[in-house]
Amino acid sequence: MKIKAYAKVNLSLNVLDRRSDGYHHIETIMQSINLYDVVQLEKSSNGIQLTCEGIKLPCDSRNIAYKAAELMIKRFRLQGGIKIHIQKHIPVAAGLAGGSTDAAAVIKGINKLYGLNLNDKDLSNIGLEIGADVPFCIKGGTGLAMGIGEEIVPLPTPKLDIVLIKPGASASTKVIYQLYDELKEHVHPDVRGQAEAIIKGDLKKVCKLAANGLEAVTMKICPEVVQAKKALIDSGCEVALMSGSGTAVYGIYRDKFAAQEAYRLLKRNYLTFLVKTIDEESANG
Numbered sequence: 565m566k567i568k569a570y571a572k573v574n575l576s577l578n579v580l581d582r583r584s585d586g587y588h589h590i591e592t593i594m595q596s597i598n599l600y601d602v603v604q605l606e607k608s609s610n611g612i613q614l615t616c617e618g619i620k621l622p623c624d625s626r627n628i629a630y631k632a633a634e635l636m637i638k639r640f641r642l643q644g645g646i647k648i649h650i651q652k653h654i655p656v657a658a659g660l661a662g663g664s665t666d667a668a669a670v671i672k673g674i675n676k677l678y679g680l681n682l683n684d685k686d687l688s689n690i691g692l693e694i695g696a697d698v699p700f701c702i703k704g705g706t707g708l709a710m711g712i713g714e715e716i717v718p719l720p721t722p723k724l725d726i727v728l729i730k731p732g733a734s735a736s737t738k739v740i741y742q743l744y745d746e747l748k749e750h751v752h753p754d755v756r757g758q759a760e761a762i763i764k765g766d767l768k769k770v771c772k773l774a775a776n777g778l779e780a781v782t783m784k785i786c787p788e789v790v791q792a793k794k795a796l797i798d799s800g801c802e803v804a805l806m807s808g809s810g811t812a813v814y815g816i817y818r819d820k821f822a823a824q825e826a827y828r829l830l831k832r833n834y835l836t837f838l839v840k841t842i843d844e845e846s847a848n849g
């Protein structure tokens with residue numbers, strides 16, 4: 565079985581209060597994009613055999629795809645194992661949910677391969693045990709995510725042409741949330757307003773309300789994020805924004821030609837990707 569595991573960007577992100585376990589309540593618009601890892605799965609007689617190519621990653625229980633397989637095997641007392649091969653294309657520690665989407669693919673794949681017949685809610689609950697972004701990655705498309713990311717209201721998918729830059733520096737999600745707590749002043753993007761704009765198909769407003777409460781935090785410790793955002797703005801995008809906890813930054817362009825032109829120029833100096841938004845059906849196709 566071969567699964568395309570898609571990356572996401574956050575079109576807006578508002579951090580609310582901190583829970584006693586350290587997690588934060590958030591409101592965010594999550595959006596799948598057509599940048600993906602390929603996750604190959606095959607039943608085996610026992611255990612978990614994981615291999616990765618493309619980007620060097622641990623292939624033991626430090627890999628969250630491995631953790632997802634371990635959880636599924638234990639929880640459902642599976643009589644057998646799983647062979648996993650990941651062709652990694654999504655940059656790591658970028659705010660693009662690269663690990664979460666691999667874990668989501670493993671959970672969905674094992675559900676099918678072992679005929680477990682788990683429904684969407686079951687899959688989402690299992691995903692949440694692995695990480696806050698996994699429930700969205702299981703679903704895909706466009707969604708307003710609340711709670712710590714697991715309460716998802718599906719939205720229509722805005723058609724957006726995007727250029728993405730991954731600066732050399734990486735950011736740890738945990739550290740960025742911790743630093744957020746230490747800030748005295750926070751911005752609180754209007755995520756619900758952006759959800760309404762998406763529903764109305766008002767792309768100008770979607771861009772106007774694109775904002776990320778974590779951006780200033782990551783920018784403070786990663787000047788490369790500031791530089792990448794400036795490069796995107798200079799290339800003529802409608803709006804540029806950091807995704808999630810960073811460090812990837814993306815620009816939304818008025819059409820695919822403007823995006824292609826910006827990509828052609830930016831790729832000379834940056835690790836750059838030309839992508840577009842995809843809906844739930846495509847993300848699961």
Ligand SMILES: C[C@@](CO)(OP(=O)(O)O)[C@H](O)COP(=O)(O)OP(=O)(O)OC[C@H]1O[C@@H](n2ccc(N)nc2=O)[C@H](O)[C@@H]1O
Pocket residue numbers: 574577586587588589590592658659660661664694695696697698711712713737738741807808809810
């Ligand atoms: C910031 C976001 C926005 O979509 O994405 P990324 O930048 O990671 O892609 C998410 O909230 C990240 O979700 P995810 O990366 O799955 O987080 P997890 O692995 O569950 O948690 C890593 C750490 O981040 C912090 N964390 C995560 C999610 C959340 N709602 N509040 C938090 O405070 C916690 O300190 C946790 O220990």
Ligand SMILES: Nc1ncnc2c1ncn2[C@@H]1O[C@H](COP(=O)(O)OP(=O)(O)O)[C@@H](O)[C@H]1O
Pocket residue numbers: 621626627628629655656657658659660661662663664666667737808809810
């Ligand atoms: N399958 C995986 N793909 C990517 N990163 C992984 C994976 N498994 C574990 N990791 C680790 O998870 C951390 C976060 O990576 P990633 O999920 O790409 O970031 P983000 O949550 O910012 O999108 C990295 O330090 C990486 O080593």
